[in-house]
Amino acid sequence: MKRIFSLLMLSALAIFAVLVVLPGCEGPAGDPGANGTAGIDGTDGTDGVDANSFCIECxxxxxxxxxxxxxxxxxxxxxxxxxxxxxxxxxxxxxxxxxxxxxxxxxxxxxxxxxxxxxxxxxxxxxxxxxxxLAEDEFPDYALRNNETVSLMYNDHATTVNLPGSGNVCGYCHQPRPQDGFPLIPDGTDSIAVTSSHWGTHYGTQSIIMEGVEGFEVAGSMAYENSGHTETLDCAACHMNKEGGEDVGGHTFNMVSPAEVENIAACTSCHSSLTSFDFNGVQTEIEGLIHHLDELLMEHKLIDDTGHAIPYTADNGLGRKFTSNEAGAVFNLLLMHYEGSHGVHNYKYTKAILVNTIEMVEAW
Ligand code: HEC
Ligand code: HEC
Ligand code: HEC
Ligand code: HEC
Ligand code: HEC
Ligand code: HEC
Known part of the structure; x- marks a missing residue:
């Protein structure tokens, strides 16, 4: 007890010395400077820009x-x-x-x-x-994880697509899957063993259609060209457009609201006369071509009435492997069906693929 008391006492003395005694050791004050009148106050500066105010845009x-x-x-x-x-x-x-x-x-x-x-x-x-x-002049920076050139699975990674803006984020997943027999070569000599009704492109074919590549490009009356969207528009420009209200576009990623209203605000900045996605009847025309190709391929025992490839070994099937042109025609049909926009994504490329394929099949 005594020992603790004396320790406390010692510390108290030490603190006293620091606070009270030491300042007393200061030296004498210096002389004031000559002509020591104070200068006139300067005017206040203008307010600085609030450092990171742009952060709250998002x-x-x-x-x-x-x-x-x-x-x-x-x-x-x-x-x-x-x-x-x-x-x-x-x-x-x-x-x-x-x-x-x-x-x-x-x-x-x-x-x-x-x-x-x-x-x-x-x-x-x-x-x-x-x-x-975080430099303002480099914004908008959307903190995206994987906006890199997309190496395509379809062709065993021999080819890529590089979409504008944030498009590669989407393209990584919205790309066709590989299948037996890919890559298909027009007029190729390989026979393709289509043994599954799931043969084809899978659902997400939008990235290659937007870029206008990797379709089965047979020669025909139409040239393979791209619409005005390919170079200028990323997926987000349409699917994440915010002007149509809160239940469409943005992070719904949808072009059509639950009440079935089309978000045409995504289009009218460029197409001022547009009143529906079926602009100039383009969707009606492309749907017609898809339907026509579908019927032709049904006649040739390549596609069934549910839109699936018929395995060549099936009772209602061909009884022999597909030629590369037959497989390519089926591939193109599925590509354009699952792309989902009926010509809005890339009208010129879509139409050329369908018209040239139809010409080829009609000549069989
Ligand atoms: C153009 C829109 C936008 C602007 C402007 C913006 N951010 Fe972000 N920020 C995002 C997005 C998108 C994310 C990722 C999604 C999320 O976390 O909401 C994010 C995430 C963040 C994160 C979280 C990252 C983590 O570690 O999880 C921080 C911190 C951040 N931002 C800071 C800032 C600061 C500081 C500024 C201004 C200097 C700024 N942001 C400006 C869009 C923006
Ligand atoms: C499928 C991919 C994807 C997911 C998942 C996603 N985002 Fe985004 N987000 C994007 C893309 C792409 C952009 C850039 C849009 C553009 O280019 O206009 C973006 C933009 C943003 C922005 C800035 C633009 C704005 O609308 O303010 C914010 C903030 C943001 N995201 C937050 C989020 C939050 C929070 C979540 C989860 C609830 C989320 N994101 C989930 C892809 C995604
Ligand atoms: C990580 C993979 C992934 C990424 C990245 C991704 N998607 Fe998707 N997306 C999917 C899958 C998977 C579905 C289907 C989900 C389901 O129905 O279960 C889907 C569905 C959709 C749908 C709805 C389709 C329908 O039939 O209703 C749209 C539209 C869409 N995505 C657009 C985009 C856009 C635009 C981007 C980029 C901003 C994007 N996606 C990024 C995987 C992805
Ligand atoms: C390269 C990316 C990718 C791979 C790999 C992939 N999918 Fe998908 N899948 C998608 C995308 C993207 C969608 C939606 C696209 C759309 O709606 O246009 C989708 C849609 C689907 C749907 C329809 C969802 C619905 O609710 O209608 C099913 C089912 C599905 N995939 C199953 C599979 C199975 C099974 C596998 C593996 C054998 C697989 N997917 C591999 C990208 C992929
Ligand atoms: C010019 C605007 C525009 C651009 C750019 C665009 N889309 Fe679309 N997309 C549409 C329209 C319009 C539809 C048809 C919507 C409908 O009729 O339901 C559509 C349909 C789709 C669908 C099918 C949706 C469904 O409900 O079945 C998916 C998935 C999709 N787009 C993904 C993408 C991806 C991924 C990209 C970029 C590689 C992209 N889109 C670029 C306008 C666009
Ligand atoms: C950034 C501007 C821009 C936006 C936004 C845009 N487009 Fe386009 N679109 C174009 C250009 C440029 C062309 C090429 C015109 C040409 O070749 O004469 C085009 C062509 C088209 C075509 C082919 C028409 C034809 O007769 O050749 C259709 C269909 C189309 N757009 C629909 C849409 C739809 C639907 C949307 C909204 C979902 C949309 N566009 C958004 C710029 C845009």
């Missing part, structure tokens, strides 16, 4: 809440059965679950190492990670 709570609500409405945020069906599987997870996507972006492969135990839906951090800059 980072407000209201904006975040809108985006979250929209994302829940999208099939990215609320996927259907495809998450459970494909999200865990070796050659599907790349595009169907958050984990599968992150793994393949990291490894650069198309397949995952192990099946995923509990695949989860896409989230904000699927497409976003960090800003690559």
């Amino acid at each position: 980072h407000t709570l209201a904006n975040k809440n809108t985006i979250k609500a929209q994302f829940t409405m999208s099939s990215h945020g609320s996927p259907g059965f495809a998450l459970g069906y494909a999200g865990a599987r070796g050659n599907c997870a790349k595009c169907h679950s958050h984990q599968g996507y992150l793994e393949t972006v990291m490894t650069g492969r198309d397949t995952i190492g192990n099946p995923i135990g509990i695949p989860t839906a896409f989230e904000c951090g699927t497409c976003h990670d960090f800003h690559s800059t």
Whole structure:
């Protein structure tokens, strides 16, 4: 007890010395300077720019809440059965679950190492990670994770697409899947063993159509050219356009609202006379061509009445392997069916593929 007391006492003395005694040791004050009158106060400077005010163009709570609500409405945020069906599987997870996507972006492969135990839906951090800059003159920077040139699975990675803006983010997943017999060569001599009704392009064919590449380009009366959209528009310019209200565009990624209203605000800045996506009757025309090609391929026992390839070994099938032109015609039909815009994405390329394929099949 005594010892503690004397320790406390010692510390108190030390503090006293520091606070009271030491300042007393200051030397004498110096002489004032000559002519020591104070100068006139300067005028106040203009207010500086608020350093990071532009950050709140995006980072407000209201904006975040809108985006979250929209994302829940999208099939990215609320996927259907495809998450459970494909999200865990070796050659599907790349595009169907958050984990599968992150793994393949990291490894650069198309397949995952192990099946995923509990695949989860896409989230904000699927497409976003960090800003690559905070310098205002380099904005907008959307902190996107994987906006790199897309190496196509379709052709065993022999070819790429490089879409404008943030398009490559979408193109990584919205690209056709490879199949037996790919790549198909017009007038090629290989026979293609179509043994599954799922032979073809899979759903997400939009990236190659936007860029106007990788269709089965047979010679015909039309040249393979691109519409005015290819160079100038990224997927987000239309699918994430914010002018149509909060239940379409933005992070719903949809062109049509739940009440079936088309978001034509995404178009009218360039096409002032446009009143529906069927601009100049383009969608009606392309749907007609798809239907015509479908019927021709049904006559040739290549496609069934549900729009699937008929395996050559099936009772109603060809009984021999497909020629490359037969397989290519089926490929083109499925490509244009699953691209989903009926000519809006790239009218000229879409029409050339369909017209030239129809000419080829009509000559068989
Ligand atoms: C053009 C829109 C936009 C602007 C402007 C913007 N950001 Fe972001 N920021 C985003 C997006 C998109 C994300 C990723 C999604 C999310 O986290 O909301 C993000 C994420 C972030 C994150 C989180 C990253 C992490 O570690 O998870 C920080 C921190 C951030 N921004 C800081 C800033 C700062 C500081 C500024 C201004 C200097 C700024 N942002 C301006 C769009 C923007
Ligand atoms: C390269 C990316 C990619 C791969 C790999 C992939 N898919 Fe998909 N899949 C997509 C995209 C993108 C869509 C949606 C496209 C659309 O609607 O236009 C889709 C759609 C689907 C749908 C339809 C979803 C619905 O609700 O209608 C099913 C089912 C599906 N995929 C199953 C599979 C299976 C099974 C595999 C593996 C054998 C697979 N996918 C591999 C990209 C991929
Ligand atoms: C499928 C990919 C994808 C997912 C998932 C995604 N985003 Fe984005 N986000 C984008 C793209 C692409 C852009 C750039 C849009 C553009 O170019 O106009 C963007 C832009 C943004 C912006 C800036 C533009 C704006 O609307 O204010 C914010 C903030 C943002 N995202 C937040 C989020 C949040 C929060 C989530 C999750 C709820 C999310 N994102 C999920 C792709 C995605
Ligand atoms: C990580 C892979 C992935 C990325 C990145 C991605 N998507 Fe998707 N997208 C899908 C899958 C898978 C589906 C189908 C989901 C389902 O139905 O289960 C889909 C569905 C869609 C749909 C709805 C299709 C329909 O039939 O209703 C649209 C539109 C769409 N995506 C546009 C985009 C756009 C635009 C971007 C880029 C900003 C993008 N996607 C980025 C995988 C992706
Ligand atoms: C010029 C504007 C525009 C651009 C650019 C664009 N799209 Fe589309 N997209 C549309 C329209 C319009 C539709 C048809 C919507 C409808 O009729 O339901 C569509 C349809 C789709 C569909 C099918 C949706 C469904 O409900 O079946 C998907 C998926 C899609 N686009 C993805 C993409 C991707 C990925 C990109 C970029 C590679 C892209 N789009 C670029 C306008 C555009
Ligand atoms: C940034 C400007 C821009 C936007 C936005 C835009 N387009 Fe276009 N679009 C063009 C240009 C340029 C052409 C090529 C015109 C030509 O070749 O004469 C074109 C051509 C077309 C064509 C082919 C028409 C024809 O008769 O040749 C269709 C269809 C079309 N656009 C529909 C749409 C739709 C639907 C949207 C909105 C979902 C849209 N566009 C948004 C610039 C745009």
